[in-house]
Amino acid sequence: MKIVLVIDQFDDANNGTTISARRFAMALKEHGNEVRVIAIGKNTDYKYAVRQMKFPPVVEHLITSQGMRLAIPNKHVFEKAAAWADVVHFMMPSPLAITGLRHVEKLGIPHTAAFHCQPENITFTLHMGNSRRVNDFVYDKFRDTFFNRFTHIHCPSNMIANQLRQHGYTAQLHVISNGISPQYVYGKRPKEDWMEGFFNVLMVGRYAGEKRQDVLIDACAKSRHANRIQVILAGKGPLEKKYRKLAEKLPNPIVMSFYEPERLLEILHMADLYVHTSDAEIEAMSCMEAFACGLVPVIADSPRSATPQFALDERSLFPAGDSDALARRIDWWIEHPKERKEMELRYAEHAKQYALEESIKKTEEMFRMAIEEQKAAKESLRK
Numbered sequence: 001m002k003i004v005l006v007i008d009q010f011d012d013a014n015n016g017t018t019i020s021a022r023r024f025a026m027a028l029k030e031h032g033n034e035v036r037v038i039a040i041g042k043n044t045d046y047k048y049a050v051r052q053m054k055f056p057p058v059v060e061h062l063i064t065s066q067g068m069r070l071a072i073p074n075k076h077v078f079e080k081a082a083a084w085a086d087v088v089h090f091m092m093p094s095p096l097a098i099t100g101l102r103h104v105e106k107l108g109i110p111h112t113a114a115f116h117c118q119p120e121n122i123t124f125t126l127h128m129g130n131s132r133r134v135n136d137f138v139y140d141k142f143r144d145t146f147f148n149r150f151t152h153i154h155c156p157s158n159m160i161a162n163q164l165r166q167h168g169y170t171a172q173l174h175v176i177s178n179g180i181s182p183q184y185v186y187g188k189r190p191k192e193d194w195m196e197g198f199f200n201v202l203m204v205g206r207y208a209g210e211k212r213q214d215v216l217i218d219a220c221a222k223s224r225h226a227n228r229i230q231v232i233l234a235g236k237g238p239l240e241k242k243y244r245k246l247a248e249k250l251p252n253p254i255v256m257s258f259y260e261p262e263r264l265l266e267i268l269h270m271a272d273l274y275v276h277t278s279d280a281e282i283e284a285m286s287c288m289e290a291f292a293c294g295l296v297p298v299i300a301d302s303p304r305s306a307t308p309q310f311a312l313d314e315r316s317l318f319p320a321g322d323s324d325a326l327a328r329r330i331d332w333w334i335e336h337p338k339e340r341k342e343m344e345l346r347y348a349e350h351a352k353q354y355a356l357e358e359s360i361k362k363t364e365e366m367f368r369m370a371i372e373e374q375k376a377a378k379e380s381l382r383k
Helices: 016-030 057-064 075-084 095-107 119-123 132-145 158-166 213-222 240-249 261-268 285-292 323-335 337-354 356-382
Strands: 002-006 034-040 047-050 087-090 111-114 152-155 172-175 199-204 229-234 255-257 273-276 297-301 317-319
Touching: 002 016, 002 075, 002 095, 016 034, 016 356, 034 075, 047 075, 075 095, 087 095, 087 356, 095 111, 111 356, 119 132, 132 158, 152 158, 152 356, 158 172, 172 356, 199 213, 199 261, 199 285, 213 229, 213 240, 213 323, 229 261, 240 255, 273 285, 273 323, 285 297, 285 337, 297 323, 317 323, 323 337, 337 356
Parallel strands: 002 034, 002 087, 034 047, 087 111, 111 152, 152 172, 199 229, 199 273, 229 255, 273 297, 297 317
Antiparallel strands: none
């Protein structure tokens, strides 16, 4: 198949959607498909380039601090891409995608969408993440301006598929994990000097309101073993200054840095425990990659997060937002190394069912369904 992915930012792997899109494109190619993208940047053999939107400095900082950049829609780019493509897959409901969808519809090109952007990803940034009314408004806006114009939507988890059904989304929903890449496998390597002598507790994710890294910092400060713990927050985002200030109460300096995937993989193989505190999460690839590498996860049990589905028992769950409960969970895993070792192996085995290979097969089937539907629609018009 000839597949075009529409995603504002593709070259810089500094947010979850872009990282998933790059992994997705590579795996589709390995399956024998041809893949091109519409994104900002320079024209290449795989990219139809569009220009970046410019905003006032305050707005620009807010967007880029989330690891995002937005593109200016271009009618001619979409016409060129559509003339080549068998199917166009839209990764998020941005202005680029909303405008592009109109051109794709007009040209009669098969098209599908993915639901990667949870309303809370936007509303927490605006300090309204816990307002059901505001989140419902965003769901409805997404639905009416974009998603209900598709017949097939990729949902990374049952949790988000259920949310879409509850909010009146009419497309066929394909629950397909974003998939764990094959390099994320069980492995332990000696700790580097900066990790040596500590019990290293890792979390990966943007420093943003819905991710709740503050809960992890509080929990580690309350731990009976606080003097042994080194907290590692892998990521970047608008709350970095706040979290650095909050972490001053920890006995050991916090480590906060953005790591490229290759370096993060090394850290995953050296850390001792993975914690995922997010209140809202569509799937949490970072958590999946962590337990695939053999890190026991401790996950916030939030109704707006799909991540609790990965917990193999109650020892890997804590009530969302409860730093006292999280401290008790961390202490238990520190004090029971034998059980932690056993569960590391179980989690690594558990991860195999979410292999990227299987996800690509299911996504290809979704694309074929959209292509066949469009073909049937054209034939019926000829009759």
